[in-house]
Structures are given as structure tokens and as C-alpha cells.
Amino acid sequence: MSWREILGVTSSTEAPYTHNSQNAQKTAELGNCADIANSAYRNSEQQSSKLLESLSDACRGLDITPTEVKEALAPEDIEDWHAGTISVETMATFAHSLVQRREMKQGKRPDHYTEQANCQHCGPIWSWFSGEVLGCPWCWNRTADKPIPRPCSVRCSDCIHFERIDHPHLGHCAKGEPEAISGLWDTDRHYCERFLPSPQQANNN
């Protein structure tokens, strides 16, 4: 994952980050990038301490460590940094984005995600933009089977997780969302972080 990809996903004009998490979650997929980076780089010890020094400036005031940011950098990012083509400001924006992504992975809506949008794959989502999209910042949560906070209520009849029983309206949630003994009513509206639109529903939009 390159910082360009990450910054491409998030807005570059973000609201100031506000502290609300002390959670130091480890991100396994970013660790792989670090391995590649390490093997790709010679003199890594000295280079790395220079990089960490610079990253500690970038991390100032953020709930993330320079090492965590370094591990998230792609090998080409680190090369760019050594070539002097990435500024501390860019690194700071990158660090900020990482903090935000970490919180989003935990199902937290970033403060500046105040608009309601609809992702074809995720359904109704919070975002900094409104409208219909084919992919969104919450798609990661969807593919990783993590909850997605919702701006509105949804209906089980529109959800891929709804398993109908031998009844015109009743069924069960394959994701184990809370339900009455009789099950869930397909057209009842409710808040659900596990909702995913059925293809049929997406086509109807």
C-alpha cells in the first residue's frame, strides 16, 4: 500500500484529527510491506533511524508511532523519502490517514464524514461526499467482515444476509444480528452495521 493510494482514498482537506482512541491495534497486512521494504533496502539500519526521526515529527500529536507509520510505507515510498521527494507535511497527512483508517476499521465514523452516500457494495455509508458510488472508504470493512456505521436504517429484505424461512415475510440474519424468537420481518426498518445490499437491490437503485 503506497501513501498515494491511501491519500487518494481520503480527502486531502480533512478536518483536524481529534483524539478519541488509545487503541494500539496491530495491522498484519502492513507488516508484510515492512518485510519487503527491509529486504529491499541496504544500509537499512542507519537509513531507518533517519527515517524514524523524520516520522516522529510527522506523528506529533497523533495517536500513532513512527514505527507504525514506517511499517505502513511501501518500499517505493521509502525510496522516495530518501530521494527527498516526500515532505514531512505529506508524511504527517499520511500518518493522519493511517490513524483514521485504523479507527474506521474499528467501525468509527471520522468526524468529517458528515454526508450520506450509497456504495453499490456496502449500502448506505457515511462519507465526505454524497451520492452513488461503486466503491467507498468502507469497502475495506466489508471485505474484512467488519461492521460499517450507518447514516440511516435499512431493511432485511434488501440484505444479502437475510435468510428467508417458510413465511412470506420472516427470516433470520446470517450474521447473527439480534432478532425476536420468530425472526426478522423483511420490511422492518432498523439500524444495522452488518447490512450489505443484495445485487438485486443494487440494480434497482
Ligand SMILES: [Zn+2]
Ligand atoms: Zn463500499
Ligand SMILES: [Zn+2]
Ligand atoms: Zn440486519
